[in-house]
Amino acid sequence: MNAGAGTAIVLFTRDLRVHDNPALHAACAEAERVVPLFVHDEAILAGPMAVPNRLRFLADSLADLRRGLRAAGGDLLIRRGDPAAAVAELAGRTGARALHLAEDHSAHALRRLEALRRLSLRVTTAPGLTVVPPGHLTPAKRDHYQVFTPYWRAWRAASPRPVLPPPARITLPDGLDPGPLPDPVTDASPGLMPGGEEHGRRRLREWVSHGLHDYARERDVLAHDGTSRLSAHLRFGTLSPREVLRFTAADEAFARQLAWRDFHYQVAAAFPDLAWRDYRPRPRTVRDDPRALEAWENAATGLPIVDAALRQLHHEGFMHNRARMITASFLTQALHLDWRHGYRHFRRWLADGDIPNNAANWQRLAGTGNDPRPRPLSPLRQAARFDPDGAYVRRWLPELQALEGAAVHRPWQAPPELRRTLDYPPPLLDLGP
Structure with a gap:
């Protein structure tokens, strides 16, 4: 000092x-x-x-x-x-x-x-x-990278700033009233994780010690807690993304996730209308269907993998990343509803919800974002691949406990006498065999 x-x-x-x-x-x-x-x-x-x-x-x-x-x-x-x-x-x-x-x-x-x-x-x-501030990496003759892969190459080659220690001593001027902390919030999701730097640093240490080594293999398995769950801490800055990278840089799969976050921030800095205007306008079918939207928002689509993901969102203020992709693709590509509806619903519930990542990911799944080749996701194929025994769905939809194994993903195929006992709606769409 x-x-x-x-x-x-x-x-x-x-x-x-x-x-x-x-x-x-x-x-x-x-x-x-x-x-x-x-x-x-x-x-x-x-x-x-x-x-x-x-x-x-x-x-x-x-x-x-x-x-x-x-x-x-x-x-x-x-x-x-x-x-x-x-x-x-x-x-x-x-x-x-x-x-x-x-x-x-x-x-x-x-x-x-x-x-x-x-x-x-x-x-x-x-x-x-961010790890690399927006504007620090730019392609020739453009103000930002529009596609992730070249950004990732530049990001990996960049020299990040050093990690700084906490201050040893802070001297405050005399006579200042600190002011009160905010009143307790009583209507948050019951399973919301606690905030704060102490919790974030403890979560980071535990995950690096016990989860990072399995991240590339386990991150998409819906029933496993194979993701870091650091997103809200990064959103509020209770953890430094630069320090997180220092602990995780050797794991390329996880480092890519930090790079995706930086990528979205540099897109939003260059395209500030990201939350309400299509980044890449494309011809597409968009319906106005309040009934379908209400069913999606209330986890009542009749498609278990989608409803389970939305139940997790409402209970925890968090949703597994693979589940975010499945629910977003279903809303935009199967129901053909506008991505902005999903963006607003996620904004309402996600503790980590911020404009760059929330809007950019919704646009990506809707086919209007940075991905030059958007690919719709089949929710049933995604469920079979990433929740093969139905453990994730049964965790969040206990009303389907009577269905065994992967049958939980297709309750409409259950025998009629069993189907009548399930307190679960029919699917919004004919999803085929």
Whole structure:
């Protein structure tokens, strides 16, 4: 820490951690006193992204971040309202001359940054939301990569920034009211994982020790917990994607998933309409069928693999990645409903739901995204391959327990006397033999 260098404010946004936090690290390196700040932005709280599962995960993460900062001698100041107004008030109170925050490229983040730069402060943005920041890798004569494979080659060849240690000591100016933590969120999914850096780091350690070595083989098996379940921690920045890569870089299959995340972020930075406009407009059949949409949203399609996935989403605020692909393909390619309906439903429930990954993956499965050769997925073939004994479906659809083995995927083929005992709807579509 550079004694005598005055006071700096760190505005936490989606980097709710003390480990490998470039904005926090830079503030502590240059200033004698540091004011860590989080602002409950009214513009976000009034919008569609403020849903119970993410608010609960955020509340957990803020409480954990406050503990981490206090352990280093500091604290987390929590305010509500407009971020620029909160920063201006604290700068006036503390004499701060500098502001540090994580780089972000969403439309809202860019408007927030513009407002912050109108203040009488030196504003510095730092990387941290991705392994490779959007715009750092570009093909010749284009502002972003449109196809993943060449991006992956460039991403693997890039030299990532070093992982930074947590601050040893944070000195907070005297006389500042930390402000209250948010009220408990009581209407979140009952199986939602806890948020916070401590939980995220524990999950990372356990998964690297006991799950990573089987990832390439087990990641698509629906009944196994073969994925990292780190997505919500990456979305809120309770884990650093750069640090996650340091622990997992030797596993190419998992490193590709981090690269996919970065790929989607650079697409969204270049195409900010990703959540509501087709990235690659193509001729396609789109129906308006409120009954089919309601059945899909309520896990009542009559197709067990789809309904089980949506039950998992509603219970955990999470869905297995393979199940996301199956449900998205069924909605867009089989029911021919607009991908935006699915995007909004996932946005409502996913703890990890953010615009770049949620919208890009929905567009990819709908055939309007970055994949130049979209391929519809057969839900029955996917079920036979990735849930061959029906264990995933039986876990989430106990009403089908009477069906044995793979028969659980085709309840409409059960003997009539058994079918009449199942409290389960007929399929929306004729799915054939």
